[in-house]
Amino acid sequence: xxxxxxxxxxxxxxxxxxxxxxxxxxxxxxxxxxxxxxxxxxxxxxxxxxxxxxxxxxxxxxxxxxxxxxxxxxxxxxxxxxxxxxxxxxxxxxxxxxxxxxxxxxxxxxxxxxxxxxxxxxxxxxxxxxxxxxxxxxxxxxxxxxxxxxxxxxxxxxxxxxxxxxxxxxxxxxxxxxxxxxxxxxxxxxxxxxxxxxxxxxxxxxxxxxxxxxxxxxxxxxxxxxxxxxxxxxxxxxxxxxxxxxxxxxxxxxxxxxxxxxxxxxxxxxxx
Amino acid sequence: xxxxxxxxxxxxxxxxxxxxxxxxxxxxxxxxxxxxxxxxxxxxxxxxxxxxxxxxxxxxxxxxxxxxxxxxxxxxxxxxxxxxxxxxxxxxxxxxxxxxxxxxxxxxxxxxxxxxxxxxxxxxxxxxxxxxxxxxxxxxxxxxxxxxxxxxxxxxxxxxxxxxxxxxxxxxxxxxxxxxxxxxxxxxxxxxxxxxxxxxxxxxxxxxxxxxxxxxxxxxxxxxxxxxxxxxxxxxxxxxxxxxxxxxxxxxxxxxxxxxxxxxxxxxx
Ligand SMILES: Nc1ncnc2c1ncn2[C@@H]1O[C@H](COP(=O)(O)OP(=O)(O)OP(=O)(O)O)[C@@H](O)[C@H]1O
Ligand SMILES: [Mg+2]
Numbered sequence: 001x002x003x004x005x006x007x008x009x010x011x012x013x014x015x016x017x018x019x020x021x022x023x024x025x026x027x028x029x030x031x032x033x034x035x036x037x038x039x040x041x042x043x044x045x046x047x048x049x050x051x052x053x054x055x056x057x058x059x060x061x062x063x064x065x066x067x068x069x070x071x072x073x074x075x076x077x078x079x080x081x082x083x084x085x086x087x088x089x090x091x092x093x094x095x096x097x098x099x100x101x102x103x104x105x106x107x108x109x110x111x112x113x114x115x116x117x118x119x120x121x122x123x124x125x126x127x128x129x130x131x132x133x134x135x136x137x138x139x140x141x142x143x144x145x146x147x148x149x150x151x152x153x154x155x156x157x158x159x160x161x162x163x164x165x166x167x168x169x170x171x172x173x174x175x176x177x178x179x180x181x182x183x184x185x186x187x188x189x190x191x192x193x194x195x196x197x198x199x200x201x202x203x204x205x206x207x208x209x210x211x212x213x214x215x216x217x218x219x220x221x222x223x224x225x226x227x228x229x230x231x232x233x234x235x236x237x238x239x240x241x242x243x244x245x246x247x248x249x250x251x252x253x254x255x256x257x258x259x260x261x262x263x264x265x266x267x268x269x270x271x272x
Numbered sequence: 273x274x275x276x277x278x279x280x281x282x283x284x285x286x287x288x289x290x291x292x293x294x295x296x297x298x299x300x301x302x303x304x305x306x307x308x309x310x311x312x313x314x315x316x317x318x319x320x321x322x323x324x325x326x327x328x329x330x331x332x333x334x335x336x337x338x339x340x341x342x343x344x345x346x347x348x349x350x351x352x353x354x355x356x357x358x359x360x361x362x363x364x365x366x367x368x369x370x371x372x373x374x375x376x377x378x379x380x381x382x383x384x385x386x387x388x389x390x391x392x393x394x395x396x397x398x399x400x401x402x403x404x405x406x407x408x409x410x411x412x413x414x415x416x417x418x419x420x421x422x423x424x425x426x427x428x429x430x431x432x433x434x435x436x437x438x439x440x441x442x443x444x445x446x447x448x449x450x451x452x453x454x455x456x457x458x459x460x461x462x463x464x465x466x467x468x469x470x471x472x473x474x475x476x477x478x479x480x481x482x483x484x485x486x487x488x489x490x491x492x493x494x495x496x497x498x499x500x501x502x503x504x505x506x507x508x509x510x511x512x513x514x515x516x517x518x519x520x521x522x523x524x525x526x527x528x529x530x531x532x533x534x535x536x537x538x539x540x541x
Contacts, residue, residue: 052502054501080504080506081504084502088503089502091495091498091499093495096492096495096496096498096499097495097499098499099496099499101424104512105512108512109500109503110503112510112512113503113504113505113510114504115510122512157503161503161504
């Protein structure tokens with residue numbers, strides 16, 4: 001057993017001819033909590049889709065626990081079953097992720113697909129509904145929930161399989177501050193030797209809470225890596241990669257000047 | 273600002289869908305058919321619909337319609353909703369049946385604006401209207417008394433192919449989302465345009481909205497497929513609930529079977 005869970009080597013990926021990942025190298029260690037930082041369009045979501053084997057590297061390789069992810073490998077029933085039980089992705093847009101008639105069906109979907117025992121499935125659903133405080137929503141259709149409720153259900157629908165690896169795309173975007181901190185607490189509690197989390201975000205404010213390692217993306221490449229505290233304080237880097245921007249302020253003395261400003265992008269609307 | 277025809281139609285469709293969603297609540301309630309196994313209801317309603325479709329007797333169709341209406345009320349479908357559905361369907365089918373009144377050759381029984389109405393024409397129009405109304409009422413009973421997810425599960429357990437069931441269930445889900453998106457897009461554009469739009473501009477807006485909407489729905493369908501694969505989907509859907517027939521389900525099945533058999537026998541003679 002090696003320490004590296006995902007080994008990403010010189011990966012390129014383009015939509016039609018539009019490059020999204022440009023020779024990406026990254027190692028994600030088992031048990032680490034990684035934050036992927038990057039401005040809009042820097043390739044975070046694309047990268048997560050590749051880690052979840054929904055799409056595959058057009059050049060370069062991605063290895064998961066020693067196995068190279070390819071379409072052929074995922075066609076293998078045994079491998080697909082093990083991979084899908086071990087890795088879960090929470091999508092950026094919950095409207096895409098939630099497609100069942102009721103919240104209960106939504107939560108049951110993944111464990112049913114993975115052929116768990118029905119008794120076991122019911123227990124897990126109860127557990128995860130309590131954990132995320134969504135038990136009252138069980139009979140409701142997901143598409144009629146508020147954005148915050150949808151996000152919780154989306155996270156619950158993945159946590160219910162109890163994956164080793166949790167991939168999250170902007171988990172706190174468009175949540176109010178209280179829901180944000182609840183999700184952050186949940187993710188902060190997500191740790192252990194066998195639990196790995198990879199969270200894409202451009203919210204610098206949450207990085208230190210949810211990650212112990214930070215990776216900065218720019219134009220589909222990794223431009224910096226390091227401990228969250230160091231990255232968040234590296235103003236030059238953050239400016240350059242579009243994660244920080246100057247903000248003009250009028251101070252009480254009447255002096256107007258620009259200074260860097262940590263920006264929360266939590267209230268952005270996303271559509272994919 | 274006045275809303276265009278398309279916008280009004282959209283809003284009406286959305287309201288109708290919200291109404292259908294309300295039936296999700298109704299279907300959880302305590303009515304006549306709510307507690308019967310959805311497979312029994314599904315097969316029962318389908319066989320009665322077929323019986324109505326092949327019946328060659330108007331009196332039988334009349335009796336069937338009244339019986340079905342009584343069951344609908346016992347299922348606690350609000351009378352107002354029933355009347356509205358009947359009225360809308362009547363308007364549609366009457367429009368379709370109208371030419372038959374005059375063009376079917378036969379014995380004249382009267383005339384309107386110089387055109388002769390025949391008895392045979394009258395009969396074929398009555399057949400069409402009563403078949404449609406009866407079948408639609410059966411459909412309404414089925415949908416109103418069964419939560420959507422159970423109905424889908426019933427289809428699956430009756431060995432309807434998984435892919436078909438999936439398409440049906442996603443269609444339901446996405447019609448709703450698309451209608452909502454369309455309405456939001458119209459509202460957003462309206463809030464950005466100053467003053468009334470000329471009809472030509474409205475039409476252009478509608479066309480481009482439709483294009484964007486199509487693109488959006490394709491992206492959405494791709495995304496949903498990914499979301500399903502990500503959670504282990506390999507082409508088959510599984511269910512949390514197993515269906516089990518209890519004695520009241522067998523009872524209901526017997527009643528449905530007897531009614532359908534009677535209807536076939538009387539209708540085909
Ligand atoms: N389905 C697609 N078709 C075509 N191009 C796409 C598609 N998805 C993403 N792209 C493009 O790929 C690039 C990377 O996009 P990606 O969604 O991975 O970025 P991101 O870092 O997740 O951005 P955001 O913070 O806005 O979510 C962008 O230039 C984007 O326009
Ligand atoms: Mg993204």
